Amino acid sequence: MIRSEEGYFGEFGGRYVPEILLPALQELETMFSDLRDDPSFWQEYVGLCQEFSGRPTPLTPLRRLSKELGGAQIWLKREDLNHSGAHKVNNVLGQGLLVQRMGKKRVIAETGAGQHGLATAIMSARLGLQATIYMGADDIERQYSNVFWMRQLGAEVVGVETGARTLKEALDEALRDWAATVETTHYVLGTACGPAPFPELVTYFQSVISQEMKQQALDQIGRLPDAVCACVGGGSNAMGAFSNFLDDTSVQLIGVEAGGRSFLPGEHSIRMLPNTGEDGIAQGYKTLFLQDEDGQLGDTHSIAAGLDYVGVSPILSHLSRTGRVTADSATDTEVIEAFKLLMKTEGIIPALESSHALAGGFKRAKEMSPDQHIVINLSGRGDKDIFNIAHAFPQPEWTQFLQREAKRAQELEEATKGEK
C-alpha cells in the first residue's frame, strides 16, 4: 500500500488549510495512523462491508463482449453491486467507524453526482448521526433522485449557489461549515483529495476493491490481470482499484478522465494529460488543477456529474507523473457508446461515470490479444440515474410519461391540500 511522506506523494498532497481546521486534521491523522497498522481494525471494516454492503463484490467475465471486440478477455469488478449502488459506500462505512471512535454526532459531506451524499446519508441513518450534505445547485438538478433519497433518509441537503454550482463549490462550502463546527462535526470527504490525511485515508478504505480484485483474479484467471482500468473524477475508485497492484509492474494501470465535449477549457475535466491540469495549491492540497494563468480554478464539464471536478487525487497526480499510472480520456460520445454496448451485450446497466472506464477499457482491450486479461472497475450502476440517462437517450415515450406523471403528482398534491 502506498504511504505518504508527511502527507506528500512526491511533490503533491500536503495540508494547506486555514489554521482553524488543523487540529481536526491532526486528530484524524493520529487516529488513522494508529488504526491502519492494526489488523483487527481492517477486519472490523471488511466485516462491516460484508454484512451491510454485500462485499466481496464479484469479478464478472464479459464473455460475449470480449468475443465481439476480439481482443483481451474483459472482466468487470462489480462495485455497482454495493449497497447504494456505487463504491462510495466503502469509504463512508470506514469513516463511520472513525466517527464512532471520535464520538462526534454530526457529519458533513460534499457530493457531485450525489452518490457520496447518498452513501453518507445511509451511514448517518444507520449510526444515528445528523448529516448535512453540500451539493452544487446544478448538480441537484442533474441528480435529483439521489437528492430525494438523501432527504428521505433524514439528511439535510444544502444547494450551493456560488460559482459554477458543481462539486468544487460544494467542497468549498463543506470546508466553510467545518471551520465553524469542527469540534463536534466530522467531515466525511468523499474522494482521495483534500488536505492530508484524506487522500491516504480514503485510499486505504477503497483499497478493499483491489484487495478482492487481486485474489479473485488469481482464483478465476489463475494469474494477475495484464491491465486494470478505472475512471477518474477525484480518484477514489481508481485508487481503490490500483492500490494493491502498484508494486506489480506487469499490471498496467489506466485512469480514464472525462473528455467531455472537447479539449477546450471548460468543456472537459481532464487534469492528468499534457496541456490540461497544472500544479496548484487549493482546497487544502497541492495537485494538478485546471486553472488559468492567474491561478483561478477553471470550469469543468462532463456528461457524468461525478467526474466533473477541477482537481484530482494528489496520489494520482504523482503516479501519472512517475508513469506508473497511464492517463487516458473518453469523450461524452464515446461514453454513451460504451454504455450502450455493455447494456445490450451483457445486460449490465453502468453509471455514466463508470462508462468512462468502459470506453477506455474497451479501446485498450481491442489493442490486446485474446490471451490477455483486463479488469475494468465498474464503480457504479446506472439504473437508478434514470432521469439523467434518459437525457442521453431522448425518447418521446419517456417525455410523454413524465408529462402524465407530473400531472398525477400535481393532482395528488392538490387533493392532499384539500383534505387539510
Next chain:
Amino acid sequence: MIPAQHQKLQVMSHAVVGFPTLDENEKAIAGLVEAGVTMIELQVPFSDPVADGHTLVNACYDALKTGGSVKATLELAAKVSKKHPQATFILMSYLNPLYRYGLEKLFEDAAAAGIKAMIIPDMPVEQIEPWLPKLDALGIAPILMVTPNTSEERVAKICASARGFIYVVSRMGVTGKQTQWGEEFEAYVARIRAHTDLPLAIGFGVRAAEDLKALTGTAEIAAFCSKYIEWQREEGSEKAAAKMKQLLVDSELA
C-alpha cells in the same frame, strides 16, 4: 502605520481588488483613508475562497469578472501606497494565485509596490518559515492567524514566526457573521498575549460601533471588512466611506 503594543485601537478595512471595479477601488480606498482608516487589506480575488463567508465570496466572484488578479492588485498597491503614504497596505490572498505568480517574484514585486504585510490564510506557518529571511529583507511582515482551537504549543510556534501583528480569529467559522465578546473571548486574547509582544488584530465578526467599543483596550487593531464590503455593495463606495467615518465617530476612535 502598524500600531505598537497597547496603542489605541485602529481599524483595518478592506478592498477586494476589482470589486466593484478596478477604478472604483482607488476611489473607495481614498474614501477610507479620508475617513481615518490607516490599515487596508487589498484582497486578490480567488475562485475558491474557503475561509470567507458569502459577502467576500460574492465580491470575489464579481471582482474576477472585472479583471481582478494578482497583477491588478500589485498595480493598485503601487498607486495607492504612493498616494496615501500615511496608510499601511496589506496584501491578502489565498495561496494559489500567488503560487502561480511565483512566490519569490511575488514577494519582491509586492515590496516594490509598497506592500508592508501579507495575509495568506491557507499558507500555514510551516510553509512561511523558509521564506522568513527573504520577507525580513524585503520588509514584508507575514501576518499569521491564530484561532480559538489553536493549541498552546502551536500558538508559540506561530508567534515565533509572526511579524507585524498577530491576526486573532475571534471565533470558529468564516468571515461575515457576528461574534459574541465576553469573558471567554478576553481569556482567549490573554492566552495569545502571553506568547507575544506584537500587537493583536481581531478579525471575524467586527460589524458595528459596539464591537469596536468592546475591543478598545483589548486589542490594537480591529478588522472591519465584510460589513464594509456589504455597505459598498448596497450603497456604493462613497456612502460606504461616509458610514465608515461615522462608525469611527460612534466608536470614539475618530
